[in-house]
Each structure stands twice: as structure tokens, then as C-alpha cells.
Amino acid sequence: MKNNSFEEIGNIIRKAEKILLFPHINMDGDTLGSCAALCKALRNLGKECYILIEDHIPANLAFLDRGYCTSDQNIVEKPDLSICIDCGDADRFIRRKEKFQQSPITICIDHHGTTEFYCDYNYVDSKAAATGELIFKLLRAMDLPLDREMGGAIFAAITTDTGNFQYSNTSKETHEITAALYDTGIDSNEISVELYENNRIEKLLIKNRALNTLTTVCDGQGVIAYVTQEMLTETGALMDETEGVVEELRSISNVEVAAFLKEAEADKIKVSMRSKYKVNVADIAYSLGGGGHERAAGFTLYCSLTEAFDMITEKMTDSLGKL
Ligand code: 5GP
Ligand code: MN
Ligand code: MN
Structure with missing residues (x-):
């Protein structure tokens, strides 16, 4: 090519x-x-x-x-x-x-x-x-x-x-x-x-809600959070206003890899992944039908939020275990 x-x-x-x-x-x-x-x-x-x-x-x-x-x-x-x-x-x-x-x-x-x-x-x-x-x-x-x-x-x-x-x-x-x-x-x-510097208050409210779902993997080297449609309804925020959350997750000390799961609709989960130094998230995304860059990539999973969460936890544990 x-x-x-x-x-x-x-x-x-x-x-x-x-x-x-x-x-x-x-x-x-x-x-x-x-x-x-x-x-x-x-x-x-x-x-x-x-x-x-x-x-x-x-x-x-x-x-x-x-x-x-x-x-x-x-x-x-x-x-x-x-x-x-x-x-x-x-x-x-x-x-x-x-x-x-x-x-x-x-x-x-x-x-x-x-x-x-x-x-x-x-x-x-x-x-x-x-x-x-x-x-x-x-x-x-x-x-x-x-x-x-x-x-x-x-x-x-x-x-x-x-x-x-x-x-x-x-x-x-x-x-x-x-x-x-x-x-x-x-x-x-x-x-x-x-x-x-042009954000609606709703953007801060949804970020707050999403960050509240934070879970760590492998002694804090991995971090996962999510947003549901219900959370959007309750805060009045739009899905695109969750932009930036995954970077907040990666900003935590000792975090190497971060994933943010967005419930686009029931059984359709858009995943954003970021890494700091080592984990190639483009490889993970590509293997799941998506793509991107080594340090920033994304893909869509057609399953429930819980299933997606479990799958990402496994992928993260796997890739962190190989470092
Ligand atoms: P984000 O997580 O911000 O949606 O995307 C991170 C990077 O991965 C961006 O460069 C974006 O273009 C790419 N990306 C996100 N989702 C997909 C996807 O489903 N397919 C492909 N090929 N690239 C994606
Ligand atoms: Mn782009
Ligand atoms: Mn680009």
C-alpha cells in the first residue's frame, strides 16, 4: 500500500x-x-x-x-x-x-x-x-x-x-x-x-455522573467507567457531552489504560479506549471491528452494558498482564 x-x-x-x-x-x-x-x-x-x-x-x-x-x-x-x-x-x-x-x-x-x-x-x-x-x-x-x-x-x-x-x-x-x-x-x-469554554452545565453534570461509575482493574492500572441513556435523561445531557471523560480517566496517576462505555441504545455500546505509554488500544479496537490510534481508539459492541463491561475488563486484564 x-x-x-x-x-x-x-x-x-x-x-x-x-x-x-x-x-x-x-x-x-x-x-x-x-x-x-x-x-x-x-x-x-x-x-x-x-x-x-x-x-x-x-x-x-x-x-x-x-x-x-x-x-x-x-x-x-x-x-x-x-x-x-x-x-x-x-x-x-x-x-x-x-x-x-x-x-x-x-x-x-x-x-x-x-x-x-x-x-x-x-x-x-x-x-x-x-x-x-x-x-x-x-x-x-x-x-x-x-x-x-x-x-x-x-x-x-x-x-x-x-x-x-x-x-x-x-x-x-x-x-x-x-x-x-x-x-x-x-x-x-x-x-x-x-x-x-463553551460548555453547558449539563456537560459537567453528566461528567460527574459518569466519573461516579469508575471501577479499577489490575491495582489501578486500568480504569473503566460508563454512561447510560438513563443518566443522560436524568441530567438532560447529550451523548456527545461525555466527550473528554475518557481522557479524565487516563489522567489518573498509574493508569495505563482507560475505557469509557457509552450506551448508545440498548445492546449497542460504543467504547472509547485510551492508553498512556504501552498498551496498543488500536490493536484491541481493530480486533473488535473498530480502529484508531495506538493511544486512542474506539469500537462498537452489540451486547448489553454488563456484557460489554465484563468483556472490556477481561481485555484490559489480558493486555496489562502482558506488559
Ligand atoms: P473516540 O474514542 O474518541 O470515539 O475515538 C478515538 C479514535 O478512534 C478516533 O481517532 C476515532 O476516529 C477512532 N475510532 C473510534 N471509533 C471507531 C470505530 O468504530 N472504527 C474506527 N475505524 N475507528 C474508530
Ligand atoms: Mn476524528
Ligand atoms: Mn483525527
């Missing part, structure tokens, strides 16, 4: 007129920020371009959508090109898959280590801290200048996927790209307030 070059991908993009961009479900700052920056650049080139979504935009990311996002799959009847962004596999845009495949040409731009080449053209770089870094490089290779809005969208992509530059994926290049974004005139504090 060899990546196509940004030049090749740039040429394909230049030839297309009607382009759809596909972020992954449970949108995060990287997928939406990357899509927004690319969408604006392509509209500047005169392309008819939209970001096609299938779920709601989390409130703290709403500022990234300046008329780009639509859930209307017929907005472009016959797209020339589909580009999926930050998506490890086609199940990450499951209800838009058919539309994605309607285009004669597909492109994948991603940074997950577990991603296999599933498009006609692929650029997958697991060393990139965020797909936003790859969009920055693509636009530079295409000689398309970034304006303040595009710079801000890529900044949002990078700051969210690096945990504000603290996770292990953060590199010198991450900072070099970020430094270049300041040349577009971004106000990094303004964007950070939008992203991180």
Missing part, C-alpha cells in the same frame, strides 16, 4: 466540479475542521462543494460550519468526486456510504494506523497528529492560500486531536504547521474558548 502524492490528489480535485466531503460519525474537531478548511478552499476554486453529514454537529464545533454542512444527500445529484476525511473505514460514514460510492472517483485522507486503502486515491499518514495537518499540506501542495477562517478550522482540528498539544502524537511538525497558521491571522484564544 503506497500513498498517492498530494500532487496526484490535487490534480484529481482540480478536474472535479461537484465535490462532496465526508466527515466521520460522532464528529470531532479534526474531522469537521479539516472538512471546513477544504470545503472553503474548493469553493474558492469555484467548485460546488458541500460537507455531507448524517448526525448533529456538537455545539462547541458549530462555529466551523459556515454554510458548508448539509444532511441532504440530494444536494448534489451526481457528484464527480467524494472525499472522506479522518475516516478509518467506510462504516465511519455508514448512512452515507451509498452516496459516497456514487462518485466515479473516491479519495481518502486520514491518519489512523488501522486504516486500509479503501478508496481510489489514498493519503493515510499515521504519523500526522491530526488529519488537519494533512489538509494543510494538501492545500500547500495545490498552491491554495489559507485565509483566517481556514487557518482557524485547521487550528481547531489540530488542537482537539492533540488534546491541546499534550498527547503523544504531537510533534515538531505539528507545532511548525500550527505556527504557520498564525500567519493567516488566527486568534488561538478565541478558537480555544469556542472549543473548550
Whole structure:
């Protein structure tokens, strides 16, 4: 598997007129920020371009959508090109898959280590801290200048996927790209307030409830917590407002691996896993039908919360036992 070059991908993009961009479900700052920056650049080139979504935009990311996002799959009847962004596999845009495949040409731009080449053209770089870094490089290779809005969208992509530059994926290049974004005139504090200091009280209430379920495994090297639909109803919170809980779990001293179980519906449990130094959670996720990065990965289990909890406890005990 060899990546196509940004030049090749740039040429394909230049030839297309009607382009759809596909972020992954449970949108995060990287997928939406990357899509927004690319969408604006392509509209500047005169392309008819939209970001096609299938779920709601989390409130703290709403500022990234300046008329780009639509859930209307017929907005472009016959797209020339589909580009999926930050998506490890086609199940990450499951209800838009058919539309994605309607285009004669597909492109994948991603940074997950577990991603296999599933498009006609692929650029997958697991060393990139965020797909936003790859969009920055693509636009530079295409000689398309970034304006303040595009710079801000890529900044949002990078700051969210690096945990504000603290996770292990953060590199010198991450900072070099970020430094270049300041040349577009971004106000990094303004964007950070939008992203991180714009929470509803319900978000704190659900975090409190979820943290109360905390259980430790292997003398505190592993930690598991969960959120149920009932807890959401009782606090008035939305599921996406539990974002960040799994990182809180990993932040505990001596914790090597953390899992957070989200009861999406009865018998559908979305699991987020994080590790600090050693456990490869991407391997665990991949073996269970999901994917991600070595230190951050996810998957969905179709069983009860109790069954999922037991299974994760076993997986964790297993992987910690091997260290
Ligand atoms: P999160 O736990 O925050 O949902 O996701 C952590 C990382 O794993 C993200 O990079 C995300 O894209 C990836 N990921 C989460 N769930 C899945 C999944 O079901 N399949 C794949 N391929 N990747 C996932
Ligand atoms: Mn993502
Ligand atoms: Mn990402």
C-alpha cells in the first residue's frame, strides 16, 4: 500500500466540479475542521462543494460550519468526486456510504494506523497528529492560500486531536504547521474558548455522573467507567457531552489504560479506549471491528452494558498482564 502524492490528489480535485466531503460519525474537531478548511478552499476554486453529514454537529464545533454542512444527500445529484476525511473505514460514514460510492472517483485522507486503502486515491499518514495537518499540506501542495477562517478550522482540528498539544502524537511538525497558521491571522484564544469554554452545565453534570461509575482493574492500572441513556435523561445531557471523560480517566496517576462505555441504545455500546505509554488500544479496537490510534481508539459492541463491561475488563486484564 503506497500513498498517492498530494500532487496526484490535487490534480484529481482540480478536474472535479461537484465535490462532496465526508466527515466521520460522532464528529470531532479534526474531522469537521479539516472538512471546513477544504470545503472553503474548493469553493474558492469555484467548485460546488458541500460537507455531507448524517448526525448533529456538537455545539462547541458549530462555529466551523459556515454554510458548508448539509444532511441532504440530494444536494448534489451526481457528484464527480467524494472525499472522506479522518475516516478509518467506510462504516465511519455508514448512512452515507451509498452516496459516497456514487462518485466515479473516491479519495481518502486520514491518519489512523488501522486504516486500509479503501478508496481510489489514498493519503493515510499515521504519523500526522491530526488529519488537519494533512489538509494543510494538501492545500500547500495545490498552491491554495489559507485565509483566517481556514487557518482557524485547521487550528481547531489540530488542537482537539492533540488534546491541546499534550498527547503523544504531537510533534515538531505539528507545532511548525500550527505556527504557520498564525500567519493567516488566527486568534488561538478565541478558537480555544469556542472549543473548550463553551460548555453547558449539563456537560459537567453528566461528567460527574459518569466519573461516579469508575471501577479499577489490575491495582489501578486500568480504569473503566460508563454512561447510560438513563443518566443522560436524568441530567438532560447529550451523548456527545461525555466527550473528554475518557481522557479524565487516563489522567489518573498509574493508569495505563482507560475505557469509557457509552450506551448508545440498548445492546449497542460504543467504547472509547485510551492508553498512556504501552498498551496498543488500536490493536484491541481493530480486533473488535473498530480502529484508531495506538493511544486512542474506539469500537462498537452489540451486547448489553454488563456484557460489554465484563468483556472490556477481561481485555484490559489480558493486555496489562502482558506488559
Ligand atoms: P473516540 O474514542 O474518541 O470515539 O475515538 C478515538 C479514535 O478512534 C478516533 O481517532 C476515532 O476516529 C477512532 N475510532 C473510534 N471509533 C471507531 C470505530 O468504530 N472504527 C474506527 N475505524 N475507528 C474508530
Ligand atoms: Mn476524528
Ligand atoms: Mn483525527
